[in-house]
Amino acid sequence: MMNRTFQHKISVQALATLLTLAACALLCFLNRTGLTPVFGLVCLMLGAAAVDRMIHSEYVMTQDNHLAILRGRLARPLVINIDEIVAVRPVRGALLVAPHVIIEYGMGHVTSVQPADTTGFIKEIKRRQK
Numbered sequence: 351m352m353n354r355t356f357q358h359k360i361s362v363q364a365l366a367t368l369l370t371l372a373a374c375a376l377l378c379f380l381n382r383t384g385l386t387p388v389f390g391l392v393c394l395m396l397g398a399a400a401v402d403r404m405i406h407s408e409y410v411m412t413q414d415n416h417l418a419i420l421r422g423r424l425a426r427p428l429v430i431n432i433d434e435i436v437a438v439r440p441v442r443g444a445l446l447v448a449p450h451v452i453i454e455y456g457m458g459h460v461t462s463v464q465p466a467d468t469t470g471f472i473k474e475i476k477r478r479q480k
Contacts, residue, residue: 351413351415351478352413353410353411353412353413354410354411354474355408355409355410355411356408356409356410356411356465356466356467356470356471356474357407357408357465357466358404358407358408358409358463358464358465358466359448359449359464359465359466359468360404361443361448361449361464362448363443363446363447363448364400364404364448367400368397368400368401368404371393371394371396371397371400372393372397374389374390374393375390375391375393375394375397376390377390378390378393399422399424402422402423402424403421403422403424403425404422405422406420406422406423407420407421407422407464408420409463409465409471411432411474411475411478415431415432415433415478416429416430416431416432417429417430417431417432417435417453417475419461419463428461430453430455430456430461431455432475432478432479433479434455434456435453435454435455435475435479436454436455436456437452437453437454438451438452438453438454438472438475438476439451439452440452440468440469440472441462448464449464449468450462450463450464451463451464451465451468451471451472
């Protein structure tokens with residue numbers, strides 16, 4: 351089997367969060383009283399981390415039957431043995447929650463991912479589990 355990479359889907363909720371952080375940073379820098387420039391800097395740093403996570407996240411299924419969840423350059427990758435995955439199910443988005451896929455693995459561990467091709471991602475996991 352070859353490595354298979356799935357890209358991260360950028361959701362409307364993530365873009366709205368990024369725009370909110372940028373607006374808060376701008377307002378804090380324009381106000382410049384007390385600690386507001388510090389809050390503006392914190393908003394900028396959070397926004398930079400959010401952009402990194404949105405752009406550089408990907409999900410790689412390797413030849414040795416592992417799923418590597420890479421959430422940007424700033425976060426540590428999460429590596430899961432595909433044979434240890436107990437359940438994979440899609441979750442539809444709501445107003446404040448973006449559509450995502452829940453992965454249950456190991457002894458009670460749970461994580462979520464947002465692949466651009468949700469059905470292909472789930473089919474590939476089930477195919478590699480056989």
